[in-house]
Amino acid sequence: MTTQDIAPLTTGTHSIEVDGIVQRYHVHGQGPVCVAHSGGPGIAWEYLRMPELERRLTVVYLEPIGTGASGRLAAHPAGYTRARYSRCLDAVIEHLGVGRVHLLGHSHGGFVAQYLALRHPEQVASVILYESAPVTGDEHVAEAMARFQEFAARNADRPELPEVVAALQSLPAATGDDEITRVVRGVIPAYFADFWGREQEFSAFRSAAAAAFIRAEDDHRVPDTVDDRGALGGLGAPALVLVGRQDFICGVRWAEELHALIPGSELVVFEDSGHFAHIEEPERFAEVVAGFVAARTADAGPAPVEG
Known part of the structure; x- marks a missing residue:
């Protein structure tokens, strides 16, 4: 070292x-x-x-x-x-x-x-x-998907919700740093308790998020x-x-x-x-x-x- x-x-x-x-x-x-x-x-x-x-x-x-x-x-x-x-x-x-x-x-x-x-x-x-x-x-993934469905139900009236769902669904096929970064930014609203209610506070955080393609x-x-x-x-x-x-x-x-x-x-x-x-x-x-x-x-x- x-x-x-x-x-x-x-x-x-x-x-x-x-x-x-x-x-x-x-x-x-x-x-x-x-x-x-x-x-x-x-x-x-x-x-x-x-x-x-x-x-x-x-x-x-x-x-x-x-x-x-x-x-x-x-x-x-x-x-x-x-x-x-x-x-x-x-x-x-x-x-x-x-x-x-x-x-x-x-x-x-x-x-x-x-x-x-x-x-x-x-x-x-x-x-x-x-x-x-x-x-x-598998147990962790099943729990996460159940909780994601709760997020979707809480935000069923949000016009932005389908984009978040689509981003999460695209994760398994994503490769490369740019694709993973797009996925991460796409799903970020699901990671907050009230992203859209406080979007002005959190939009810069979402725009700055970055990721590398790592397995x-x-x-x-x-x-x-x-x-x-x-x-x-x-x-x-x-x-x-x-x-x-x-x-x-x-x-x-x-x-x-x-x-x-x-x-x-x-x-x-x-x-x-x-x-x-x-x-x-x-x-x-x-x-x-x-x-x-x-x-x-x-x-x-x-x-x-x-x-």
Whole structure:
């Protein structure tokens, strides 16, 4: 692993090399160190910027390999397993040099955070599972489709609804970064509790969304499925589980199951949010996360060096 010759928590963009692949990360904010892993796989990291939280925490955002200016695997679009992402996450934490960090994983990033916290507890002061789930595969897909039907029923009178449905239906056939980005932008209204009621607030978020064409498969095209139900009872780090009441993809059912499986975990439901509480309820989101971290800062890192 090689690194830039720069203080690892300086505000701005950094790169390290992990197993020959460039891994970028971005530092913003001040306070205890919280490392944030965005979702996907393949979604550009910028959607996860949490300005309100950055007022209270130093947030280190990974730019996942395969996206943006981070490197791509030789097996691209395959090979992006949780184990691979966890290896990169572990390397960034080690590079920061601050001991244990608070770890926030959103959506697929939550799967990665679970994986690392279970296997490298010495790296983790606490874990925040934000719109995560204990399992993927057929059961997860069936639950998501049921919740999507509820979204469609709530918005049956919206003239824009058929476009969202068509975008979701086009996902299996989409290939290439441009096609996946169009799909992501097309389905975004389903990820919010009330996108069209607050469209003026959220339209820029939708327009800026970007994605890379990545398959959740190993190097041999075997699906990288998740089933942490048997392991989460051994998660020793303090855990906070966050979910939006109207999230269709990683909804309340999964948050409640995570909460039940993880000893001593805390569960917070954002009643006016879907998949993006940090956008839909930013002040409360920041208050909840920063409050949780504040009680567990013994191994958190220093504020970044401005530069």
